[in-house]
Amino acid sequence: MIFENLKIDIDHIPTLEQEDFESLREDYLYMRISSRILFLLFASGIGALFSLFAKLYFGYWLFPILGAVLLVIIYEPLAFKVKGYLLREHDVSYKTGLLFFRQTTVPFNRIQHCEYNQGLLGRLFDIASVKVFTAGGNTSDLSVRGLSKESAIKLRDHITKLSSAHE
Amino acid sequence: MNNLELFKPQRQSILGVAVIFFSNLRKAFNFFLAVVFVNLGTKFRILSLGLEEWAYILSAVFLVISYLQFLKFTFYIKGDNFVIEKGVLSQEKINVPFSRIQTVNTHQNIIQRILGVVGLKIDTAGSIQNEIQIPALSKKHAQQLREYLMERKYELKEESQVEDEEESSQESTNSAFGSLKIDAKPILELSIKDLLLVGLTQNHFRSGLFLFAIVNGYVWQFEDFLLKPFESYLEETAESFLAQWIILLPFAVLLFLIISVLASLAGTALTHFQFKFFLGEDGMRMSSGLISKNTFNVPFGKIQYFKWESNPLRALIGFYTLRIKQAGTEAINDRKLISIPGIKAKSLINVLERQYPDRKKFAYQSFQVNSLLFIQLAIWLGAVPTLGALALNFFVGEIIWLYPLVFIYLALVLFFSYRYFLAYKVKVNPDFILIKRGWVFPTTLLIPNYKLQNICLKQSVFQKRRAVASLQLYTAAGGESISHLPMHEAHELYNYLLYCIESSKLKWM
Structure with a gap:
């Protein structure tokens, strides 16, 4: 184990498993x-x-x-098979990229605000996205794409509620 | 503090007219430079008035505009906001909630220095795009306003944090937080000799290129007027130039070097003249500048992380450059990025000791990056340019001496890539991440785990085949990456750092 010297046992740290990710619509x-x-x-x-x-x-x-x-x-x-999102008790994650894989996690206690978005095509297909912003410019954003309008609004409200609890 | 009468709208010092006037004039000068250039030498007449008359008229107009801008510029405090109202034709009202204020800094450009006034700049976390500054205040007034704003800011914070605490104890904490407690004696002062050393050991290549870019930009902007008169001459000499380029090249390189060194010297003198660095109980302050004097106040809590670097020349005299990363958007990052040039190892450790006293409380775990780092560097810096050069050589014409040159280049790239790979070190303990990278330009990063904001794991197809992944760590002051960690270690680090962020109750901004 890598963290054997550290103050907590590595086995007790929650792990982010690829299988846990929800696939998109x-x-x-x-x-x-x-x-x-x-x-x-x-x-x-x-x-x-x-x-x-x-x-x-x-x-x-x-x-x-x-x-x-x-x-x-x-x-x-x-x-599409690679893409997915995962909502946990303390953070939200999104993964994407077949050739260049990227998996980002933003903890709720670092979120500044979040946004709900639906484009023109999105209205036809009932697809919306939720954008999550952290402090310090736009390099560190996360967007969860490919949700239905209903679940996107739910997700935004959920994140807003949890992130404002930390302020 | 009540003698400041901050709750009524008030104007800045009357000298503000002059400050605004000169800043308008400078903007106008840039704008009219082209007009002046075009008409250089020819007789300039519009409405039967010459260049000089127009200059007087425009100056008078600017003076009136500046006076109006001054009259319309007011600031006051309303509730928990600092409010600035400005604008002659379109009124603008800027509201800055006290809780948003990060730091309040003062600065002085040459005009402000002559007039004996200071400009006040209010830094927010970057969520408000407009620049918030008051151009001219008397020194005393600026100081008072600064202290008042900071005091109110912490007062608010205290109120929200400990609501049930008693009035009397609150007051005592307020005064402790009111202004930064900073030692009177600077821990670092750059003498003229130090300044010279810092200037001489700059990355000359970078300052040369920077200067080249500026000059180039100006030349192209006025290309027609600058180059047209010489065109026939240029065409004539171009051919003989080409024939002699091999002879001229060393001279051009030498000239570039000399100009680069001069540029870095001038740049250093301008920005770091009379550099003073103070360290205190809850923050640091630095002031410097030849033409415009800047003072930065950095409360410890606002510092996101430290980055210190050196180069071969600086390493010889034992100098480091310490960069203090504060929260901010990308666009205003370089202004928020405060650097201390010419800091010796002893002072550096002093600063770290003050800011992070228990950074060695827990043992660090080392991570070894994968050799893919070396392979990728060798391919991108070595093989790709080499193949390009060889292909060009094959199609354009054979130059025999290119082959040994390519060979030497490849050997150098392999050597430096391998050294870079060996020098790359990542260490993590429960509180900090320590990243060391670079062999020629060694850079060290010290990031407290709880300052991280989000983490990204990246894996390209090439990395996947070797079971390697990179981590991108984002803080409020920008991102840093860890390349090519073995897959399972990358995942473990990812999960561990997330745990550190999510379990931390400390205020990270």
């Missing part, structure tokens, strides 16, 4: 795929305009975009 996966495909549609629109007016060979834009669509459809479900 499946609708969030569909929302991400559609938002990326919408972007690619927009890009192909520009490409089509170019081939119409500037006589550009359509393959120059069509094939890369089809490739990107394929990539999105393969990558997003795999990345």
Whole structure:
């Protein structure tokens, strides 16, 4: 054990297990795929305009975009499996990233304020996110994405209540 | 304190007009510089008035504007807030709750120094974006206001903390907290000789690049006016320049070096002239500056963590630079980041002893970083640039002497990466994290565990294959990272530090 010299027994420290994480709503996966495909549609629109007016060979834009669509459809479900959030008695965690994994935990007694967010697409898919802010600039924020509107509001109220108890 | 009459709106010292006037003038000067440049040499006339007349008229206008700004600038105390009202055309009202005030600092630029007034700056935790400052107050007034604000701040804190305590005992604690108790004798004073040493041992490369960036910015801004007249001349000489670049290169490097050293000397003299560092029972204070004089007061509670560093030149004379990290947003971080140049090991330990007396109470556990750190450094700093250079060499034309050069470079990178890897040390005890990194520029960080705000575990695909992960530790004064710890140790440290934060009842900000 690494902490054998320390004043408390390492066995008594709560551990954060990967299996404990709650996975996000499946609708969030569909929302991400559609938002990326919408972007690619927009890009192909520009490409089509170019081939119409500037006589550009359509393959120059069509094939890369089809490739990107394929990539999105393969990558997003795999990345979705990694994402998850975890609410514990004293902190909130979020994990994401297939190639570059990131797992962040913010204890409630360090939270300054928290925010509820829902975008345009989010309204269609009933997906909202909760942003958690700590002191000292925006490098240290955490956002829990891919929740339903109802649970996002619940989560925000819960975090606000617990974090203000520490002030 | 009642003689201050702080509850009625009041103006600053009448000399404030001059301070505001000169700061307006400086802004205007930057703005009109381009206009002056364009018309340099030509006859400048607008509405049959010349440059000089316009200068007088604009100055008069600015004087009136400054006077109006002065008249409209008032400050007072309302309830538990410090209020500033300002603005001529659009009124602005800034409310600063006492509880938000972090520290109150004074500063003096050259105008304020000549006029014998001081500016007062109120630092908040960064949640209020506007800069809160009063440009001109008499020294005595500023001192009183500062003390009053700090006193009220702690009064509020005490009230909320111990509500049931009796009036009399509260008063005694108030006066103890009122102003920072600071020793009259500085523990560190930089003499002219020290200043020279600090200047000479700066990171010249950085100050040179910094100067280059500034000059470059100005040159491009006025490119048309500065370079156009010489264009034909430049084109003629460009070819012969190119032919002789190998001869000229050493001279250019030498010139860059000389200018860099001069720039660091000038920078040091400007910022650290008459540097004095005081240490007291519950805080520290430092004052310095040649043209503008700055005083910083740092209560111990506001310090997030310490960072001290050196470089090969400084190590020779035993100097460190101690950086004191305070809470703040990224944008205003460098102003909040207070550094003490030229501190000797003995004084450094003195400061640490004062701030963290029981930092060695518990044994430290060491963590060994994975050799992936060395491999990644070698690849990114060594292999990638080398392959790029070789490819360029292959396509553009063979330069034979490039090969030994590349070989030497690779060997150097391997050596330095390996030393960096060996020098990387992480130690943790129940109260502190100690991180040592850098071999050429050794840096040490001492972070109290309870000052952490959140923790992030990062793992890239390359790290996953070797079962390694990095930790990113965030405090209110910014983040620091621990690279490439073995996976299970990273997880254990993650859980342990979270436990430290969550079980701590200490006020971290």
